[in-house]
Amino acid sequence: MSTEVTSCEPRAVPKLSAIPVSRRFHALLFVALAVGLCALPAVVSGYTMTLAVEIMIAGIFTSGINLLTGYTGLVSLGQAMFLGLGGYGIAIGTALLGWPLWVSAPVTLVVVAAIAAAIGAICTRTRGVEFLLITLAFSQMFYGAVVKLRWTNGSDGMTGIPRPDLSLLGVSADSPATFYYYVLAVSVLALLLLWRIVNSPFGSILVGIRENERRMMSMGYAVANYKIGSFTLAAMVCAVAGILQAQYTYFVSPDTMSWQTSGEGVLMVIIGGASVIFGPFVGAAVFVVVKQALSLITDEYNLFFGIFFMLVVAFFRGGVLGALSTLIGRRR
Amino acid sequence: MSALEIRNLRKAFGGLQVISDLDLRVPSGARHAVIGPNGAGKTTLFNIITGWQRPTSGEILIQGIPVQQGRPDLVTRGGLSRSFQKNMLLESVTVLENLRVACQAFHASRHSVFRPCRSFSDVVRKAHDAAEQMHLDNVLHRNVNALSYGQKRQLEVAIALCAEPKILLMDEPAAGTSPDERANLIKLINGLSSELTILLVEHDMDVVFAICDVITVLSYGKVLATGTRAEIQSNPQVIEAYLGQHHA
Numbered sequence: 001m002s003t004e005v006t007s008c009e010p011r012a013v014p015k016l017s018a019i020p021v022s023r024r025f026h027a028l029l030f031v032a033l034a035v036g037l038c039a040l041p042a043v044v045s046g047y048t049m050t051l052a053v054e055i056m057i058a059g060i061f062t063s064g065i066n067l068l069t070g071y072t073g074l075v076s077l078g079q080a081m082f083l084g085l086g087g088y089g090i091a092i093g094t095a096l097l098g099w100p101l102w103v104s105a106p107v108t109l110v111v112v113a114a115i116a117a118a119i120g121a122i123c124t125r126t127r128g129v130e131f132l133l134i135t136l137a138f139s140q141m142f143y144g145a146v147v148k149l150r151w152t153n154g155s156d157g158m159t160g161i162p163r164p165d166l167s168l169l170g171v172s173a174d175s176p177a178t179f180y181y182y183v184l185a186v187s188v189l190a191l192l193l194l195w196r197i198v199n200s201p202f203g204s205i206l207v208g209i210r211e212n213e214r215r216m217m218s219m220g221y222a223v224a225n226y227k228i229g230s231f232t233l234a235a236m237v238c239a240v241a242g243i244l245q246a247q248y249t250y251f252v253s254p255d256t257m258s259w260q261t262s263g264e265g266v267l268m269v270i271i272g273g274a275s276v277i278f279g280p281f282v283g284a285a286v287f288v289v290v291k292q293a294l295s296l297i298t299d300e301y302n303l304f305f306g307i308f309f310m311l312v313v314a315f316f317r318g319g320v321l322g323a324l325s326t327l328i329g330r331r332r
Numbered sequence: 333m334s335a336l337e338i339r340n341l342r343k344a345f346g347g348l349q350v351i352s353d354l355d356l357r358v359p360s361g362a363r364h365a366v367i368g369p370n371g372a373g374k375t376t377l378f379n380i381i382t383g384w385q386r387p388t389s390g391e392i393l394i395q396g397i398p399v400q401q402g403r404p405d406l407v408t409r410g411g412l413s414r415s416f417q418k419n420m421l422l423e424s425v426t427v428l429e430n431l432r433v434a435c436q437a438f439h440a441s442r443h444s445v446f447r448p449c450r451s452f453s454d455v456v457r458k459a460h461d462a463a464e465q466m467h468l469d470n471v472l473h474r475n476v477n478a479l480s481y482g483q484k485r486q487l488e489v490a491i492a493l494c495a496e497p498k499i500l501l502m503d504e505p506a507a508g509t510s511p512d513e514r515a516n517l518i519k520l521i522n523g524l525s526s527e528l529t530i531l532l533v534e535h536d537m538d539v540v541f542a543i544c545d546v547i548t549v550l551s552y553g554k555v556l557a558t559g560t561r562a563e564i565q566s567n568p569q570v571i572e573a574y575l576g577q578h579h580a
Contacts, residue, residue: 193446196445196446196447196448197445197446199448199449200444200445200446200447200448200449201436201441201442201443201444201447201449201452201455202442202443202444202445203449204429204432204433204436204449205433205436205442207422207425208422208433211421211422211423211424211425212420212421212422212423214404214420215416215420215421215422215491216433217404217405218382218404218405218408218413218414218416218420219405219408219433219434219437219491219494219495220405220408220409220437220438220495221405221437221442222405223405
């Protein structure tokens, strides 16, 4: 029997001409994107930078949804609950309890993980529409709680959430450019972590569950545990976005937890391309830019955005990234 | 000790008794077929053995250890693996990835969250070996949904073998295959290790006779007869209930 496994052998560094065109194209695209993102504050207006920050935060939030929906095949309408819990967690830690940010942020993530594991243990016993509805129900429950609770300041929300203290680096995170770089750094870190996760054995199990849950059980996997793991990790990613969102606006309100926010996240995943690591960021960029552009033209931008979304679903199979990849494939 | 032992198994769906007082012993290394007309309870029996359905009463032992009902993953970990009557594959990924994920289930790497899959070269190597065993090495990088039906049936068996089971349950492995594909599948199954215990459900009697030494005939959830090919073929009750004159 053959024991030679080419894909796992150490690879020699190839000459540039030996690298396939697609890989060179991707590398070039990646370098251009990195340079562009780093140089952005120097070349664009404050408004554009604000949009870029919003896109990155939405991209992280959507990446959490994508882990659950795109990779594990569990469509949730409750992920805004964790976006909100991230925001409220940091607000309670810093503004209410007076803890420093470097304590509040990890404590928030641990608490969110514990809550998500408990909720996940219940929700992942269902699938399909039942899963969607039970996540929505939990989300609405937390929404109701933050509206009613006095110490979360009810529907007025909580203010006074600090940005990180970067005085050691000689900069202030209150400056738009510095905050942009801070969000960019967190986005890159989140993407790298997610990229490692989806390419790991754990990630391949999630894809297997999406493809055929019964087969995975029959292979010997305790599927329920992996689904809870995916639910928890996705919640933590959404909570990171929630922390950034609260720092960006210095504020968190119950609206963050609304079902519309969860729905928009799912839309971004579909627009960008599910189960593609960059899909959520592309989806977030298209969503934010198109919505902004439409709102400048008409007050009824939601109507036109709905039409735009239908066109994407009807004609862009696999979202924008899926359509791009098909187009590039055809040109070759 | 028997590889698989079933004692006083009963299964009822409401008032409908699907399996009643079924006893079955499959010795280690045996090639044992379960046959019977539609509705005899064959697939229900398989589903109970593999933990997908709970019996109303009775006991199932794999290598002398009782099966934990309702946990198919633990049954597989206990040494019993199965292929399905209808293909249950990871359709939009490659053949290699199907086999790699199957092999990974029994490797410590299944808990790894940050290391890339390909860094576990022993798992990938095992997947390559499983593909070679079932003659799928020429379609390793093809997506499953681009395979022929016969290749999908081979992959079903290959995935079940990745668990390195002591007992392999095959639910109609040749269903829907062409005569050439069927002949190929029989050859591949007969080429498996003689230490592997095989329990087969199959309607195609040519496949049963080509693979199995012992045959159990089920009828209305009860064992009608158990014996060798010759004993079964000459049993008047079996001929009347299932075989007819063609295979007698």
